[in-house]
Amino acid sequence: MTRRPVFLLSVLAFGFAFFYVPILSMIIYSFNASRLVTVWGGFSTKWYRALLSNTQVVEALILSLKIALVSASIATILGTMAGIALVRFTKFRGRTLFSGLVTAPLIMPEVITGVSSLIFFLLLAQWIGWPAQRGFVTITLAHITFSMVFVTTIVQARLLQSDRAIEEAAMDLGSRPWQxxxxxxxxxxxxxxxxxWLLAFTISLDDVVITSFTTGPGSTTLPLLIWSKVKLGVTPDINALATLMVLFVGVGVLGAGIVMNRTEARRxxxxxxxxRSGQ
Amino acid sequence: MAEPAPDSAFLRIEGVSKTFGTFQAVRDVTLSVQRGEIFSLLGGSGCGKTTLLRMLAGFETPSAGRIFLDGRDMAGVPPWSRPVHMMFQSYALFPHMSVEQNIGYGLKHETMTKAERAGRVRDMLDLVQLSPLALRKPHQISGGQRQRVALARALARQPKLLLLDEPLAALDKKLREQTQFELMSIQQRTGVTFIVVTHDQEEAMTLSDRIAVMDRGEVRQVGSPTEIYEYPASRFVASFIGSITSMEATINGRSAEGRMDLNVPALGGVVQVRDMPSFADGQGVTLALRPEKLQISKDRPPGPNAIAGLVKDLAYFGKDSLYRIALPSGALVQVHAVNLRRGDEASRVADWDDQVWLSFDPTSAIVLGD
Known part of the structure; x- marks a missing residue:
């Protein structure tokens, strides 16, 4: 009586396979004892050990985390300010221009943002002698400019939902606007x-395009390192690195899910x- | 600078108007409110009542006119410096603060010790009977309790004037009646002047000492609930408050002492009402009759104003019934009759398609010029 929807199930299986088989094969091959990526040579964890003793990778990871932390924090402060200005101050001169300028990086191709940042830094170096060398500071500045808009968008959406009356109530009870x-x-x-902040952090952490335009000698972030290593042929230690990242993200998502479930249950x-107390 | 008010009114609104672009939300409103009064602004949506309230709170600036509170001109005084607090329609409780913190929020601007502040919060919690819920967050309490927190928060700084924007609109009917009496008793205990914005005429009638009926930005009439109901100044007010049957009429002359004759085509002849010297003979007026001021009977009653009709419709509410009587002229008149006797359908005054007589006392008819 109940016909199995064979077609639907196979489409589903194919879809999932399309998403997850590459990741799965990557995880499996990270435990490959062989040097060759495509030939299985038995189980081993040596690539993980090799990874941890590889100072280049560890340094790149630390640099990436530092850039992500600083750029996400500054982008969050600026982005929140822009979001509040756009929602709460509906009438100021050049508001439309401002809102356009703030959201432009969202639709601007990354290559354009990268190239223009590079040219800007070069010109700046010519005019005022700063930045003499590109690296941590220039990458961070470029990341701030393009991740700020995401913060602005999220804050703007949240503010539009919130009841304006609660701010008026606070004002009515004696608080000045800044309070x-x-x-x-x-x-x-x-x-x-x-x-x-989390979104800005993630975007900064895995950016390749803009980073490669604004980086300088000696400042290799983790995505840039992976990219340059892969260009010379995929080695199993890249698989190990990617597997660790998947694990990290997976744990993060799972944790967030559990917290959200708990919050919902408490709500x-x-x-x-x-x-009950209203009875 | 702050000149004292020439009259003793606590709050004076003088010729206040507010324009948004080309839309005039409030037109030349002049009102005075006495200290300790519950004063209602009553009107449909878009009548300007909320805009007027927001101007009192300082959220909007009048386009014209002045507002004096306790003799002080409020022009240029920002919301945070006004001795006026507001209870918002949505209650606007701070979601990240507990009930206690919500109530105490405004007190941080007062010069008082920690102990005094805690004491005031406790008094407020007692006043609205929410002491057991002091540590709950707004989303952990019911709608009626939120309303009381909002009230306590607005009263905590002991304002001179409390503005209430649709205070009962978000509550269900049963809670609304109970809360109405609570509001009145809290107002009496605190002595704070209340200004209530409402679209609900019953709410305005029960709560208020005086009501201002508003329509399209203008105040149409100000008076006590009784005055507004029994002596409406215009057709708008008459039909806005309670139900009423209005008919075109012309003044036919004065045949008896203190009486005025009205020719009412809809009633099929001449009726007698109380004389009002402001109307001239031959003038066109409106006769308005409240359903409960009409009597219904099977036999022709004595007296001048008796009209024959047919029961067209009948709605039984238990304690009373509403009849719709069709007159020979085709007009329909509504009559409210209290069901004095207990019994089945047979004991009713009249039934569908019964021939009945309507009558009313000359003094209970309303005659309106516009």
Whole structure:
């Protein structure tokens, strides 16, 4: 009676295979004892050991994390300010221009952003002698410019949803606008600010295009390192590195999921509590 | 600089208008409110009542006119410096603060010790009977409790004037009635002047000492609930408050002492009402009759104003019934009759398609010039 939807199931299987077989094969081959990526030579964890003793990889990872941390934090501060300005101050001169300028990096091809950043830094070096060398600072600045817009967008969306009346209520109760900002607005939108920071952090961490334009000698981030290594042929230690990253991301997503489930369960419990106490 | 008010009114609104672009939200409103009063601004949506309230709170600046509170001109005084607090329609509780922190928020701007502040919060919690829930967050309490937190928060700094924007609109009917009386008792205990914005005429009638009926940005009438209901100044007010049957009429003359004769085609003849010297003979007016001011009977009643009709419709509500009587002229008149006797359908005053008589006292008819 119940006909198995064979077609649907096979489409589903194919779709999942398309997504996950490459990642899975990468994970499996990271435990390959053979030097050749495509030939299975028995189980081994030697590439993981090789990875940890490879100072180049460790240095690249630390640089990437440093850039991501600094650029995400500054982008979050600037992006939040822009988001608040766009939502709360509906009438100021050049608002349309400002909103266009803020969101332009979202649709600008990365290559363009990268090239223009490079030219800008070169010109700047000519005019004022800074930056003499490209590296950590120039990469961080470029990352701030293009990850800020993501924070702005998230903060803007959250602010548009929030009830303007709570800010008016705080003002009505005696708080000046800047007090309202710190007492009410920022705490209320803090989850959006946090997710904006996380997004900016991730984007910075895995960026290749803009980084390769704004980097200089001796400043190799992890994605740049992987990219340059792969150009010389895929080695199993890259597989090991990628597997570690998948593990890291997987644990992160799982953790976030558990926290969200807990929050939802607590919200339901709270609602029931409210209902009972309302009787 | 702050000249004292020439009259003793606590709040004076003088010729206040507000224009948004080309839209005039409030037109030349002049009102005075006494200290300790519950004053309602009543009107449909878009009548300007909320804009007027927001101008009192300082969120909007009047395009014209002045507002005096306790003799002080409020022009240029920002919301955070006004001794006026507002209870928002959405309650606008701070979601990241507990009930206690919400109520105490405004107090951080007062010069008082920690102990005094805690004491004030405790008093407020007692006032709205929420002490057991002091540590809950707004999403952990019910709608009625949120409303009380909003009230306590607005009262905590002991404002001179409390503005309430649709205070009961978000509550269900049963809770609304209970809360209405709570609001009134809290107002009496605190002595704070309340200004209530509402679209609900019943709410305005029960809560208020006085009501201003607003329409399209203008105040149409100001008076006590009784005045507004029994002596409406215009057809708009008459039909906005309660239900009413209005009919075209002309003044036919004065045949008896203190009486005025009205020719009402819809009623099929001449009726007598109380004389109002402001109307001239021959003038066209409107006769308005409230459903409960009409009597219904099977036999012709004595007296001048008796009209025959047919029961067209009947709605039984238990304690009373609403009849719709068709007159020979084709007009429909609504009559409210209290069901005094207990019994089945047979004991009712009238039934569908019964021939009945309507009558009303000359003093209970409303005659309107516009």
């Amino acid at each position: 309202v900002l710190f007492d009410i607005t920022l705490p209320v939108i803090s989850p959006a600010i946090l997710s904006g 339901i419990a709270d609602a029931q509590l409210a209902y």
